Amino acid sequence: MAYFVTGATGFIGRYLVQQLVDNREGTVYALCREGSRHRLDALVEQWGTDRVVPVVGDLSEPDLGVDPQWIASEAGEVEHFFHLAAIYDMTASDELNEQLNVGGTRNALDLAARLRVGHFHQVSSIAASGDFRGVFDESMFDEGQRLPSPYHRTKFESERIVREQAEVPWRVYRPAVVVGDSETGAMDKVDGPYYFFPLLKRMRDLLPGWVPLVGIDLGDTNVVPVDYVASAMDHLAHQPGLDGRAFHLVNPEPQSTVGLINTFAAAASAPQFAVPVDRTITSRATGLLPRGLRPASLVARAVRLAPVHAALDQTLGRLGIPPEVLEHVSFPTVYASRETEKALAGSGISVPDIDSYASVLWSWWEEKLDESIRSDAPVVRALANKTVVITGASSGIGLVTAIQVAKAGGVPILVARGQEKLEETVRLIQSQGGTAYAYPCDLSDLDAIDALTKQLREDFDHLDFVVNNAGRSIRRSLKLSEDRFHDFERTMQLNYYGAIRLVMGILPAMREQGSGHVVNISSIGVLTSPPRFSAYVASKAALDAWSNVVSSELVGDGISFTTIHMPLVRTPMIAPTKLYDRFPTISPGQAARKVITAMVERPHEINTLTGSLGALAHYLAPKSAFRVLHLAYQVFPDSTAAKGGSTGEKPHSENEQLMLARLLKGVHW
Structure with missing residues (x-):
């Protein structure tokens, strides 16, 4: 059995390949650009195996730019094709999102068809749900939701392409916001809650930890550690009878955004935020308003205004918080994961409590990413x-x-x-x-x-x-x-x-x-x-x-x-x-x-x-x-x-x- 992985040098990809090396047999072919061979070679040394073999190509090229002779020689030999390569950046342009996320998925599907793979595994995102309000389960996809950013739109379109155009059996994985390793804290980029870490550091350095700060209810979010995502994908990919389904790799319980920030504040020894008004009161009041007049909608529209964007860029932007991120600090969607949990039952794979690993995430950021x-x-x-x-x-x-x-x-x-x-x-x-x-x-x-x-x-x-x-x-x-x-x-x-x-x-x-x-x-x-x-x-x-x-x-x-x-x-x-x-x-x-x-x-x-x-x-x-x-x-x-x-x-x-x-x-x- 052989594997083909795009995005193997990416954050989730590195962890998935490690899972395949540790738990499975067979060659793991890893797509990489010629200019990135040194990165993959360094990772192969870390993985400690000769079973990971580079395949030179390019996400933006037909058939991912892979040599036709290689395709002909390996056709029918690859059982699992994992497509992780994409741009995971809320601040990236529409053109770049389109080229890499949508175009890259089409090219990956074409290559998978020519290789006659047994299963195509698409790594999507909960962003495909857009601004859907309410419970969104694994069976749902196109519910008429608004897609508020290029990132949301291209994740939705990429998943649509897989569902409608795949010539081989497919499975889709929708991770929540992915943070570092729950054991080591390892992370390679600033994303999601990490955008707020410089602010927490500044607060810690300027204020005693016991100083109470007044916060506002920002709704709920959902974060999961990368080791859970990779382990779950490896397990789900090898279970029989799951083709044609999507899996939510999320925390089964929505996490309060303010609560999450306070968890990291505690890890940083920084002051924490108290929310004086209970959300049941605020939600009851705002729920009477039309959606366009609710505070979250007003804030989202305000952030897109050029003067507001410029002002935020010169204030919060100096602390490393891009204005675009403020639109998406919380989710209107609750992600159900009953089917995913059922498929993982007995594997020992579950989402750890954020309180158990927030300190190692903070330490890794402060020591290596700040x-x-x-x-x-x-x-x-x-x-x-x-x-x-x-x-x-x-x-x-x-x-x-x-x-x-x-x-x-x-x-x-x-x-x-x-x-x-x-x-x-x-x-x-x-x-x-x-x-x-x-x-x-x-x-x-x-x-x-x-x-x-x-x-x-x-x-x-x-x-x-x-x-x-x-x-x-x-x-x-x-x-x-x-x-x-x-x-x-x-x-x-x-x-x-x-x-x-x-x-x-x-x-x-x-x-x-x-x-x-x-x-x-x-x-x-x-x-x-x-x-x-x-x-x-x-x-x-x-x-x-x-x-x-x-x-x-x-x-x-x-x-x-x-x-x-x-x-x-x-x-x-x-x-x-x-x-x-x-x-x-x-x-x-x-x-x-x-x-x-x-x-x-x-x-x-x-x-x-x-x-x-x-x-x-x-x-x-x-x-x-x-x-x-x-x-x-x-x-x-x-x-x-x-x-x-x-x-x-x-x-x-x-x-x-x-x-x-x-x-x-x-x-x-």
Whole structure:
């Protein structure tokens, strides 16, 4: 059995091909343009198979531009033809939608007929329902609905062509708004709810999370994760007796638009919206009006007016929200999916609750898709064409910093132990139009650091920044460390010796060029001295002290230092400490922004309010400060891993722990 897939390099297509590779047998032929072969080759490497074979063609050409000899040789061999290639963009022009969505479907059907495929699978969209009001089930198609945009119209027309002109058995899939992977958050473009993420980020940065905001009822929407869509399509395509039917790949329960925004706001730690007037009251009032005079219709017409469109473009548009999107923030349609659910019964495939994966969607966007730094003129001026050596660059703060540096026009030089992860980050940066280099190195090995710095001086004409981010954290009380002196040796080796050895190896290049800046990622613990972190805090304090001393020696050479006393950050380093799952933390994206600020403004220190108050308390009232810390020592127990197993100690209440954690926000406990 063979498969033919158009749009295999697209977002849904990549996931579908992975499903076919993992669950099915046979060759998967993937259509691609000649100029996109490199993208498909990279994906084939990620899929880890030789069963995916490129077929060069073009969506806009007859028979998709596929070589007639190939068609003749493979006729009768392809059982399933998946047509995913299309333009999924509410802001695209009518001409482009027509060419790719409608014309592409005709060409795909012609090729399917010539290949004599067993089944043609058309990936449509719930957009085919247009502005139909009420319940729209899988059996419905042409109900006289209005099609309010070129995208809606071409999705409807493409599906009509399949229904009326297909010469082979067909099935249609109508996904709702597709968001990232529910496990990883992976997404490759800004679409749907992602358009509102920059606004949520701005709100988070300007307002405390507890500030209530007044919202309005925007109706309902419907989003599903890409992994559900791909899994469902794979399963439905291989079930017998389902030809000539459409399937709604939607959330069975409509999702409130304001509720969805609030779910992402919570994931972002941003303020949330309260709707003071219940929708039953507003719907009853507006329901008495003619459709054209209802608020949603009036807003849609207003958005299309040139002056309003221009005004929105200069306001919301600056936050990344296209005016065209405002017309479609909610659906008048409720999508029934009873037949789809029946066909999926027993497969274990279902739509996960958005609350369970909103945080990973937000993290992926903030860490990998956020483009706001490109329009930050001071940052771009400071970092464009500058080389930035970043340690610990394979995950967490280092990874996000590298991506942001590249988007600002800088050249991140990625250093960490794992070569595979570093190369994956390089590919990601290159796919976004940036430049990056990977240098695997064990930063606890001083000889390896010497070889690294020698290589860097040979490979680059100038080395402008060093970000000492790699670090080891150990949370263990001194009582449990008395026979573990290696805890102190290991943290000092990486956090102190490794960091200064790297800087000392790069200093000759910085002296020669007459400039350079070093950013040390230290810890709020240096200012607050939390219990159980004696090994970690001591190593960071040593780096702080060294930097303070050598700053006075190197300032005449144009070399400066910034120390960031970083609060608790949601990174892989703190993941083993399950206690932190409930603590107030900042995201790697927020932490990376502090690193960017350090490179652009070059202050001597960057601290948080909590850290500064902690340092002041130690200075003004050290005995009282230590009493508070001893209370925390009693409230927060050693982890099971630190104890080597349970010791039978009575745990303190989670309420006590959370109260202290929130009062002393950002401190490592």
